[in-house]
Amino acid sequence: MIDPYKTLGVDRDADGASIKAAYRSRAKAAHPDAGGDVDAFSKLTASYELLLDPVRRKVYDDTGFDPQLTDTKDLEGLLILDALVNDFILDEREPGSFDPVAAMRRRLTDKIVNTRIHILELERHRGRIRHHIDRIGKRPESDVLGRMLNARCDTIADAITKAENEIKTIEQAYSMLEGYSYELEAELPKAAE
Incomplete structure (x- = not known):
């Protein structure tokens, strides 16, 4: 199980704007077209999607698991x-x-x-x-x-x-x-x- 907060480098109380900014920053270097690893970019994108979805984020915060990342x-x-x-x-x-x-x-x-x-x-x-x-x-x-x-x-x-x-x-x-x-x-x- 990956930790989406660590993957994006944001705090657990990060708001949507902070999450988007962290994703954009990391996505530039991690994108396969920029020489990044496909798997790492996939995990970064999955983490971003999880943290922007309030329901999935709440489930992850409560249980430490996400159906799509687990x-x-x-x-x-x-x-x-x-x-x-x-x-x-x-x-x-x-x-x-x-x-x-x-x-x-x-x-x-x-x-x-x-x-x-x-x-x-x-x-x-x-x-x-x-x-x-x-x-x-x-x-x-x-x-x-x-x-x-x-x-x-x-x-x-x-x-x-x-x-x-x-x-x-x-x-x-x-x-x-x-x-x-x-x-x-x-x-x-x-x-x-």
Whole structure:
């Protein structure tokens, strides 16, 4: 993820005129026709467009992400975390009485485990279908049952691939929690009786 403020060299509270001036100044040197790098110019232009769009800028300022500048995996991980953040915001327990970061990590771990179990079930089911295919005698004119069973195997293979990709996304969300901790309130000592 690139930081559009750093890319343009402007402060976080820069107004539209400052952003335009910074873009024009940097674009002259960064433009490919002036010997600049195409990728660098593309990032400069994307940063400029983000900061001039009030909605995208607000989303970036609030989350640190922009759909157009963010890797798809990061964006999908962010969406998973967003749902988990909503869960702990709505939790009625007092802040400091529970660890929402640890709870988020547990929920992500549980999702990974459940998805792996689902993959194992799908693979077992696909194996049973393949055994049926091996045992069914084929009709000489057409193999309707074989085609139907093979189509089921293909559908299961697609579901397995989807589940494996879901695990990668959950792992990405988990990695986004690295470095975070949460300070719990210390329990008060019980009064001596």
